Amino acid sequence: MSSPSAYNPHEVEARWYRQWEAGGCFKPDPSSSGSPFAIVIPPPNVTGILHMGHALNNTLQDIVIRFKRMQGHRALWVPGTDHAGIATQNVVERQLAKEKTTRHQLGREEFVKRVWAWRQEYGSTIVQQLRRLGSSCDWSRERFTMDEGLSQAVETAFLELYRAGLIYRGYYLVNWCPRCQTALSDEEVQHEEIQGHLYHIRYPSAAGGEGLVVATTRPETLLGDVAVAVHPEDERYRSLAGKTLLLPILKRPLKVIADPVVDRAFGTGAVKVTPAHDPVDFLFGQRHGLEAIRVMSAEGRMNEQAGPYAGMDRFECREKILEDLAAQGLLVKTEPHTSAVGHCYRCKTVVEPTLSPQWFVKMAPLAKLGIEAVEKDGLRFVPERWTKVYLDWLANIRDWCISRQIWWGHRIPAWYCRHCYPAFLEKQERGSLSDNLKMDEAQAGIHVGSKPAACRHCKGTDLVQDEDVLDTWFSSWLWPFSTLGWPRETEDLRTFYPTSLLVTGQDIIFFWVARMVMAGKFFLKKIPFREVYIHGIIRVEGGKKMSKSLGNIIDPLQVIDRMGTDALRFSIAHMTSEGQDLYLAEDKFLLGRNFANKLWNAARLILDSPSLPVSQSPIPFNPRSMTLADRWILNRLQRAIQETTDALNSYRFNAASRILYQFLWHEFCDWYLEIAKLQKEGGDPSLAQQTGFIQRTVLEAVLRLLHPFMPFITEEIWQKLQPETLMRAPWPTPNPAWIDPEAEELFGRLDFLVTEVRNIRAFFRVPAKEKVTLLVQGRKGTALLKEHENWLKRLAGIGELTADEKLKRPSGSAVSHLPAAGPFDAWDLVVPLAGLVNLDVERKRIEKEIEALQVRAKAKRSRLADSTFRSKAPPDVIAEEEESLKELGAQLAKWQDSLKQIQ
RNA sequence: GGGCUCAUAGCUCAGUUGGUUAGAGCGCUUCCUUGACAUGGAAGAGGUCAGAGGUUCGAGUCCUCUUGGGCCCACCA
Numbered sequence: 001m002s003s004p005s006a007y008n009p010h011e012v013e014a015r016w017y018r019q020w021e022a023g024g025c026f027k028p029d030p031s032s033s034g035s036p037f038a039i040v041i042p043p044p045n046v047t048g049i050l051h052m053g054h055a056l057n058n059t060l061q062d063i064v065i066r067f068k069r070m071q072g073h074r075a076l077w078v079p080g081t082d083h084a085g086i087a088t089q090n091v092v093e094r095q096l097a098k099e100k101t102t103r104h105q106l107g108r109e110e111f112v113k114r115v116w117a118w119r120q121e122y123g124s125t126i127v128q129q130l131r132r133l134g135s136s137c138d139w140s141r142e143r144f145t146m147d148e149g150l151s152q153a154v155e156t157a158f159l160e161l162y163r164a165g166l167i168y169r170g171y172y173l174v175n176w177c178p179r180c181q182t183a184l185s186d187e188e189v190q191h192e193e194i195q196g197h198l199y200h201i202r203y204p205s206a207a208g209g210e211g212l213v214v215a216t217t218r219p220e221t222l223l224g225d226v227a228v229a230v231h232p233e234d235e236r237y238r239s240l241a242g243k244t245l246l247l248p249i250l251k252r253p254l255k256v257i258a259d260p261v262v263d264r265a266f267g268t269g270a271v272k273v274t275p276a277h278d279p280v281d282f283l284f285g286q287r288h289g290l291e292a293i294r295v296m297s298a299e300g301r302m303n304e305q306a307g308p309y310a311g312m313d314r315f316e317c318r319e320k321i322l323e324d325l326a327a328q329g330l331l332v333k334t335e336p337h338t339s340a341v342g343h344c345y346r347c348k349t350v351v352e353p354t355l356s357p358q359w360f361v362k363m364a365p366l367a368k369l370g371i372e373a374v375e376k377d378g379l380r381f382v383p384e385r386w387t388k389v390y391l392d393w394l395a396n397i398r399d400w401c402i403s404r405q406i407w408w409g410h411r412i413p414a415w416y417c418r419h420c421y422p423a424f425l426e427k428q429e430r431g432s433l434s435d436n437l438k439m440d441e442a443q444a445g446i447h448v449g450s451k452p453a454a455c456r457h458c459k460g461t462d463l464v465q466d467e468d469v470l471d472t473w474f475s476s477w478l479w480p481f482s483t484l485g486w487p488r489e490t491e492d493l494r495t496f497y498p499t500s501l502l503v504t505g506q507d508i509i510f511f512w513v514a515r516m517v518m519a520g521k522f523f524l525k526k527i528p529f530r531e532v533y534i535h536g537i538i539r540v541e542g543g544k545k546m547s548k549s550l551g552n553i554i555d556p557l558q559v560i561d562r563m564g565t566d567a568l569r570f571s572i573a574h575m576t577s578e579g580q581d582l583y584l585a586e587d588k589f590l591l592g593r594n595f596a597n598k599l600w601n602a603a604r605l606i607l608d609s610p611s612l613p614v615s616q617s618p619i620p621f622n623p624r625s626m627t628l629a630d631r632w633i634l635n636r637l638q639r640a641i642q643e644t645t646d647a648l649n650s651y652r653f654n655a656a657s658r659i660l661y662q663f664l665w666h667e668f669c670d671w672y673l674e675i676a677k678l679q680k681e682g683g684d685p686s687l688a689q690q691t692g693f694i695q696r697t698v699l700e701a702v703l704r705l706l707h708p709f710m711p712f713i714t715e716e717i718w719q720k721l722q723p724e725t726l727m728r729a730p731w732p733t734p735n736p737a738w739i740d741p742e743a744e745e746l747f748g749r750l751d752f753l754v755t756e757v758r759n760i761r762a763f764f765r766v767p768a769k770e771k772v773t774l775l776v777q778g779r780k781g782t783a784l785l786k787e788h789e790n791w792l793k794r795l796a797g798i799g800e801l802t803a804d805e806k807l808k809r810p811s812g813s814a815v816s817h818l819p820a821a822g823p824f825d826a827w828d829l830v831v832p833l834a835g836l837v838n839l840d841v842e843r844k845r846i847e848k849e850i851e852a853l854q855v856r857a858k859a860k861r862s863r864l865a866d867s868t869f870r871s872k873a874p875p876d877v878i879a880e881e882e883e884s885l886k887e888l889g890a891q892l893a894k895w896q897d898s899l900k901q902i903q
Numbered sequence: 904g905g906g907c908u909c910a911u912a913g914c915u916c917a918g919u920u921g922g923u924u925a926g927a928g929c930g931c932u933u934c935c936u937u938g939a940c941a942u943g944g945a946a947g948a949g950g951u952c953a954g955a956g957g958u959u960c961g962a963g964u965c966c967u968c969u970u971g972g973g974c975c976c977a978c979c980a
Contacts, residue, residue, distance in 0.1 A: 280978040605939035762946040869960040
């Protein structure tokens with residue numbers, strides 16, 4: 001083929017992807033008798049643009065799915081996207097802001113239309129980018145978490161859980177994002193260590209005494225204080241327990257309550273209690289039947305309960321209140337203090353714990369299923385250590401707040417009586433925290449399901465649907481079966497559920513993986529996948545996270561533009577060691593680019609030479625007529641096939657890529673192809689044809705082995721060998737007839753010899769063009785040299801090669817000694833270098849060699865002299881050591897003899 | 904406060920069950936451009952495997968501790 005010398009990926013990538021997709025290559029082959037193998041994609045957000053994390057995640061999935069497909073499985077990779085409630089709503093809201101409007105001005109219906117329009121226009125970006133990565137997803141099965149089928153699944157799931165008593169509405173303290181103005185689940189809150197202060201504030205006694213000093217990090221919340229807590233055995237406060245203090249500024253009377261949860265050693269040992277704005281205080285308030293006073297609005301501003309601070313931002317209020325306390329002499333002390341502050345995972349705003357009515361999933365029974373999945377159903381994490389993380393989380397699980405006060409998402413299927421519900425809510429807000437804060441749905445006029453004709457409590461007919469939508473993850477956790485058709489009993493669901501493997505990052509084990517397992521077990525009574533491969537996180541060199549704000553992004557699309565998709569994919573696979581984070585730098589992708597280039601050029605060489613077509617099977621040559629090099633490379637190939645298969649079966653992507661890199665580059669190209677060129681020069685056309693055939697045979701197998709890693713370039717070359725797509729080619733299996741330990745041994749000897757001669761040439765600076773003479777002194781095995789004289793001479797730069805047991809060593813020679821091995825006895829290599837060899841230099845070279853051998857021999861001797869080693873080590877290890885010591889001794893003698901001859 | 908993880912060549916990292924002389928890519932040094940590939944070829948330099956102790960005939964590999972990075976979880980305000 002007259003291809004350009006450098007591989008140009010852009011030409012071929014788009015073309016092949018189109019052809020594969022059009023040819024239905026990504027669909028599971030219905031005629032295949034292989035067992036199903038399914039993966040569901042971790043659905044990227046519709047708002048997403050491809051980053052390195054996606055590139056890693058999808059490359060690994062694609063490697064596996066292509067591998068399984070070639071192995072004859074009915075391989076299915078289900079793609080799709082996630083509607084990403086808050087994230088997407090935020091994107092569209094920002095767009096509205098540019099238009100100087102808000103979603104509230106637009107109204108709910110219009111706004112949701114806008115989001116759909118946005119999705120229509122931009123939502124396919126990430127999906128197109130996945131195609132550029134070469135992802136062999138079955139796009140005919142693409143799903144979206146808001147499409148009709150999945151919405152049906154969400155509603156079904158909600159109702160089933162509700163009927164099972166696992167969904168309830170409650171008035172609780174939840175994580176609230178004042179910017180997004182919605183509740184968040186515990187998992188959606190990111191804790192960050194913040195350098196703050198611990199403020200010591202005096203609460204005077206109502207009776208006029210000094211009172212006591214509390215310590216707090218959040219002085220603005222004191223406006224909502226309803227009590228002060230101390231430890232019952234704390235001497236300092238014993239006299240104050242049960243007494244009344246005066247809340248600074250608002251002058252509200254506060255009881256001092258004794259409770260052993262208070263840590264006497266922290267701060268002052270006295271804690272202010274603010275049930276409406278602190279999770280610990282909320283529990284405390286429940287236990288002691290306190291009321292809760294909300295002092296902030298949904299926007300995080302102080303409300304009318306905050307007295308003089310009403311209307312202020314919460315942080316502004318903090319500053320002002322500290323000022324006022326200081327002015328009144330109540331701010332006793334300020335000390336630096338770091339604490340973990342919760343932030344919204346979407347917008348990074350500091351979360352405000354807020355009392356509000358929300359929907360929850362009761363998790364304890366589901367967590368039990370999740371634990372069972374590991375203990376009984378054989379759910380397996382790779383690497384295994386994540387099992388513990390998963391189980392620990394399940395063991396300490398808390399109920400899942402699933403309602404979100406946004407508009408983009410699945411509307412909650414619940415209806416409220418306009419008459420009963422507000423009345424009930426008002427009562428509950430006024431009640432004490434010791435009341436059951438789960439809502440009594442009948443009394444509250446709450447109806448789950450489709451719209452009822454009338455309120456079951458008051459029989460009124462004025463009912464409205466819940467304004468809230470469900471947490472995005474409430475649809476994601478159904479993904480492994482909702483994408484296959486659930487709740488309908490589809491053919492896909494029967495065939496591909498449970499799926500086989502999930503590939504994802506550690507960051508969503510709680511959000512997604514654990515919840516899918518629970519949902520799978522709950523709704524379908526089966527775990528959704530047998531194996532979970534958890535890959536690392538992408539970082540840049542230096543260990544930092546890759547982020548836009550740090551400006552250290554490496555854009556996979558740019559890498560693709562510059563070096564090609566295959567280069568990106570191969571490099572990623574090469575760097576992916578089990579579960580370790582990946583530290584990236586731009587130049588790491590050169591490895592893949594260069595490798596692709598090497599493959600390309602090897603293929604050019606091979607395809608330009610005459611050969612029988614590979615498709616002419618069975619093998620049209622007599623194995624006995626094969627040259628040693630032929631036998632050797634075929635043997636190496638069998639090994640590469642076996643090892644690559646083993647590596648992929650255990651998801652050791654880097655191992656697989658290293659094996660193929662080593663085989664193609666350093667065995668096939670560096671040795672075999674170089675020898676093959678020379679074999680073909682011999683003039684024997686049948687040998688030339690045979691060599692060409694073997695080259696093609698190896699190339700063909702390499703293309704198949706490399707295809708999961710580098711689909712495009714391998715297909716491009718493959719098509720020059722035969723017309724059928726590589727995607728339908730079977731995965732290679734080792735051919736026992738070509739496993740050839742003898743060839744390995746014989747070839748190894750010649751390879752060693754060539755390297756030694758090259759070594760001597762380089763050491764003594766023999767000019768490249770100058771041929772040397774090689775004298776080989778040895779008995780057994782030297783006949784081999786004559787047979788392979790042609791390529792040995794050429795590869796080592798030898799002009800004349802003589803093998804004889806008793807040759808005279810010319811003075812001024814460089815020597816080397818090959819140890820006895822297998823069918824060979826020890827060989828002495830002598831390269832006469834009259835004039836080039838400086839005797840002093842040669843002596844030093846030999847002395848260095850002797851020294852190294854002596855060090856090794858000494859270590860072995862002392863090991864063998866050790867009686868405990870002799871009595872405890874296994875006999876074969878001892879025998880091996882003895883054998884190798886003997887050989888070392890022989891070597892040493894050779895070198896020492898050579899040294900003598902110089903002197 | 905709990906847990907996980909990493910520390911191996913100048914840099915970035917491999918090293919499956921403990922067993923001869925610890926590997927790769929990049930970088931570096933020397934040499935090589937008559938056609939597969941300079942995104943290349945040949946040769947080479949470079950490591951007391953973070954430190955200390957232990958188990959073992961034998962430890963980069965297993966155990967304990969220390970030091971120094973990274974991450975996750977956690978209701979000390």
